[in-house]
Amino acid sequence: MNHKPVIAIIGPTGVGKTAISLGLADMYKGEIVSADSRLVYRGMNIGTAKPTLAEQKRVRHHLIDVVEPADDWNLAKYQFAAGVAIENSHNRGKIPFLVGGTGQYITAVLEGWTPPPKSQDIDYRSSLETQAQEMGYENLHRRLEIIDPVSAERIDARNVRRVIRALEIHHVTGLPPSQLRIKSPPDFEILKIGLMLPRDQLYARIDARIEEMMEAGWLDEVETLLSLNIPQGAPSMSAIGYAQLAEYLQGDMELDEALAETRRLTRQFIRRQANWFKPDDPSILWFTNDEGVEEEIERCISTWIDTVPTEA
């Protein structure tokens, strides 16, 4: 198979990506490759709005439930696994639908980011974290200026996490990180479908969805996670809502406050997500998710498929 179609369904949390992509994947013999940094964790179902088991059965899904909440997960692992999933779908003659709300993951896959292999050194990283606390963030940034002025220019000194990552890359590879920001775009035929809704509608949907999650037993889910003794600071437990409900369960916050905080953080998240995919991006076909969108998108996909070069 030499034509490699990939259909990306993008949009903020709560806009309705899951429902629509399920219908589309059904219709076009697709498989869903999740692009979501929280759906990878087993046992985090309700609060992540993970597709149900029935839904996962209806259409083949990838990159859901692939690690434990205590495990390490990152962009490099995602990119590798997504690459495999996409290739396998193609080999089966299926169209992979890249669906999710993690802009970094989607962009990395579609643009073919190639971060240096094996550039992680957790010990070095934590020693820098200690230094940042003891000597201040300016100190680390000054060091970055010396080894890589280009990165130092791009990264705000106060963004300690990123300054440290840049120093870490240099420490492991011996090269300035700015020279390692390479893209090698994959040879996919890409269609990007964007789903959107006006902010106020989106916010209202989110508020309602949080209520539904609570009724569905979100608290119990968080309680179970707490019983697993996940290490402090594990990315999984930094998920919106999970962190707040954990605080409530540990007696550090009122439930009302935890839920209000969750709504607030979700709204901020929606705005941050919007930075990855802009309404004026000519490579994205945007649709407002109201009555009849699915038909509109189907027409659009059908037309597009006809233009994809096929094997002779």
Place this chain on the structure above:
RNA sequence: GCCGAGGUAGCUCAGUUGGUAGAGCACUUGACUGAAAAUCAAGGUGUCACCAGUUCGAUUCUGGUCCUCGGCA
């Protein structure tokens, strides 16, 4: 009804010894190449309750009015 406290940004409040005002949060925008639901940055906002007086000038001082919250009847 009396006594006390107060009315300043969407919210919680600070402040101006008289020169028309500011923090946090909310909200909006942006960055992002191995934590990304993470991390970080930038930004606007006001009849300073109302009316009058003193003053070159009042949100600030004085008087009155209205409203809110306590306490007492």
